[in-house]
Amino acid sequence: MILAAAAREAGVIGAGGAGFPTHVKLARPVEDVIVNGAECEPLLFSDQVVMETMTARVMAGLRLVLADFSGRGVAPRATICVKKKYIKAVAAFRDAIRAEEPIRVLELENVYPSGDEQFLVYEATGRVVPEGGIPPMVNALVMNVGTLVQVADANDGKPVTERMMTVGGEVENPFVAPVPVGTPFDAILKAAKAKIDDYVLLVNGPMMGRITGDTTEVTTKTMGGLFVLPRRQSHVSRMSRSLSTEIRLSKSVCEVCRYCTDFCPRYLLGHGLEPHKVMRVINYDRDLETKTITSAWLCCECGVCDLWACPMFLSPRIIFRQFKKRLAVAGIKNPHAASELTVDHYRKFRGIPTDRLTKRLGLSIYDIRPESMTGGVETGRVRIRLDQHVGAPSAPMVKAGQNVTRGQMIGAIPEGKLGAVYHASIDGKVSQVTDKFITIEQ
Numbered sequence: 001m002i003l004a005a006a007a008r009e010a011g012v013i014g015a016g017g018a019g020f021p022t023h024v025k026l027a028r029p030v031e032d033v034i035v036n037g038a039e040c041e042p043l044l045f046s047d048q049v050v051m052e053t054m055t056a057r058v059m060a061g062l063r064l065v066l067a068d069f070s071g072r073g074v075a076p077r078a079t080i081c082v083k084k085k086y087i088k089a090v091a092a093f094r095d096a097i098r099a100e101e102p103i104r105v106l107e108l109e110n111v112y113p114s115g116d117e118q119f120l121v122y123e124a125t126g127r128v129v130p131e132g133g134i135p136p137m138v139n140a141l142v143m144n145v146g147t148l149v150q151v152a153d154a155n156d157g158k159p160v161t162e163r164m165m166t167v168g169g170e171v172e173n174p175f176v177a178p179v180p181v182g183t184p185f186d187a188i189l190k191a192a193k194a195k196i197d198d199y200v201l202l203v204n205g206p207m208m209g210r211i212t213g214d215t216t217e218v219t220t221k222t223m224g225g226l227f228v229l230p231r232r233q234s235h236v237s238r239m240s241r242s243l244s245t246e247i248r249l250s251k252s253v254c255e256v257c258r259y260c261t262d263f264c265p266r267y268l269l270g271h272g273l274e275p276h277k278v279m280r281v282i283n284y285d286r287d288l289e290t291k292t293i294t295s296a297w298l299c300c301e302c303g304v305c306d307l308w309a310c311p312m313f314l315s316p317r318i319i320f321r322q323f324k325k326r327l328a329v330a331g332i333k334n335p336h337a338a339s340e341l342t343v344d345h346y347r348k349f350r351g352i353p354t355d356r357l358t359k360r361l362g363l364s365i366y367d368i369r370p371e372s373m374t375g376g377v378e379t380g381r382v383r384i385r386l387d388q389h390v391g392a393p394s395a396p397m398v399k400a401g402q403n404v405t406r407g408q409m410i411g412a413i414p415e416g417k418l419g420a421v422y423h424a425s426i427d428g429k430v431s432q433v434t435d436k437f438i439t440i441e442q
Helices: 002-010 022-026 046-053 055-070 087-096 117-125 145-155 185-192 234-239 243-253 275-283 290-298 304-309 316-329 354-360
Strands: 032-037 077-083 103-108 140-144 162-169 175-180 199-203 210-212 225-230 381-385 409-412 428-433 437-441
Touching (some): 002 022, 002 055, 002 145, 022 140, 022 145, 032 055, 032 117, 046 145, 055 077, 055 087, 055 140, 077 087, 103 117, 117 140, 162 185, 175 185, 199 234, 210 234, 225 234, 243 275, 275 290, 275 316, 290 316, 304 354
Antiparallel strands (some): 162 175, 428 437
């Protein structure tokens, strides 16, 4: 448990996007440790840069996890999952693995959503995570390459204060660089230099990300990308549609073709999620079927149904997302937990070619790996959110007017709660403290 304690004190959470506290993951040893180096979202290059330039740190973090699990009576093995097109990363990992180590490299096709943890569990082990379940339920653990770097740093006493990010789109200086946690978007745009005036920002990738026009927003530990896009770009318009518009369009043009189900990654793994059924309920004003509504909990919101499968560009996931909100408010938890699942025999033919996906989204012109920025992004002001993780928001440990140094703990996990620790990402003075964020200015 020493490694878990170090990860806890360093504030390590899942860098792949989910933000689950890593110390909780490390608390339970498993047989299969799966390293996520797929980076399946179009336009993102952050993990690729980490794998190529920080191979030794990724391997150091992985070896620490394997040694920790081994010391607790488990004989763990590891699978490093990397797209075969990442030739330099694949070669670097193969060179770094020692002959006696229970570590292998699994080369993946360039398909979406290859970075989904349940996708990776099946590819690496042949086991299917139960409905609504998590990898430890099948004796597996998935860790992003960036998270493993942070685990290695945590073991050396270095907390999480920055995040590798891809910045691109309509900018003069696209880059991949470490960015202090809590950096305002406008500071990043100052470094990147937007080429257009009428733009919006795509946060993270185009499939599971979101659109915002607020440049005062700040980066988090789970944020992997920021892209400047024209306000009238087709994908921006698609992502900006309201729920009422989605429902109206669905009732008007849904063909009831069930492509949304046939390409759904969860359905292909045998889960009881059938997006076309939610469309039928909405389109024909049927009584809300309990099974259809509650199956919303099984949706990972990957975007395959609406941004790839549907010929009419409708969005079952938006409706599922609304159902999730209503179920949560009503206190209705996920009743689906089937574990005896049969993988669809068409699954291996339905991986979505990422290059074709990027073209369909109208984003191919931005799918160019930018240069890595030496030294990273600088900012004189950060606003560190206390809710970047899964669990209860952290409790502030500092007060306005207090001087802090980079790496100093400023947010603690509430007693008895699932949570994460936060640290100052720059040297400076605390200018504002609320129950939601802490602002630090140089």
